[in-house]
Amino acid sequence: MKHIPCALTIAGTDPSGGAGIQADLKTFQELQTYGMSVVTSVVAQNTTGVQDVHHLPVEFIEQQLESVFSDMPVHALKTGMIANESMMEVIARYITKTKKEVAYVMDPVMVATSGDPLIVEEARHFLKKELLPMTTIVTPNLPETEFITGRQIESTEDMKEAAAYIVDELGAGAALIKGGHLQGKAVDFLFDGHRIYTFSEERINTKNTHGTGCTYSAAITANLSKGLSLYEAVLHAKNFVTEAIRYSFPIGSGNGPTNHWATRIE
């Protein structure tokens, strides 16, 4: 049988379809990857923000992980919103079992575009100490980079230094620092332990960026599940997310969602 790339997302949900598990599965499908999902929290949210959150019991998250890993091939996985430490502990156990043979992409989700917090304060430390060293690549935006490094990030030089620090000092496999929150070009820096790569695109003038971080990390995961190198996986994912922002939907009254080929009107 032909090799079918299989990708798993472990994250929270977005019933309005722009971020979280929903964005991840749409992205996996767009990139011809078989998508699977383990839900951590059910989030009542839309383009305007987060209205409510229901965290699933840790035992039930564990049961979902067991259902997937006991029966399905997983070629790459990503984590998004993991609200608390006990959820992180059980997820860490399953990732450890993969013995670094499965690419692990961490989107260190902390706060939604709307400003609503998505994980409890103490869990951020667990994420940094325990989960970060297990990653193939971590994809923080600027506020997340500031928390992870404890440094202020105000320039592209700061971003490059942060990427090196996250790999060399904190033990991540690679770090992709996203510059969506800077002014000027939309520039991201990847450090893979050897060298810095720059991914730069024109900034698109839109407020519809709900779910861009989720879409980007899901695209990297899909590309890694297909066996692409880290550099190629990020390069193609950057292109994918840029186009998804270019054709983003002006729907909802807040920050609208990104858009993909299947729903694009030229």
Ligand SMILES: Nc1ncnc2c1ncn2[C@@H]1O[C@H](COP(=O)(O)OP(=O)(O)OP(=O)(O)O)[C@@H](O)[C@H]1O
């Ligand atoms: N207006 C824009 N035009 C083009 N690219 C953008 C724009 N905004 C963000 N990007 C790019 O989108 C990707 C996501 O970056 P960003 O820093 O916004 O992540 P994030 O904050 O995790 O996303 P989110 O908005 O989902 O929270 C990066 O490649 C970034 O450079």
Ligand SMILES: Cc1ncc(COP(=O)(O)O)c(N)n1
């Ligand atoms: C379940 C979930 N995960 C992640 C995000 C972050 O996405 P964004 O920052 O684009 O709102 C979100 N809003 N919801």
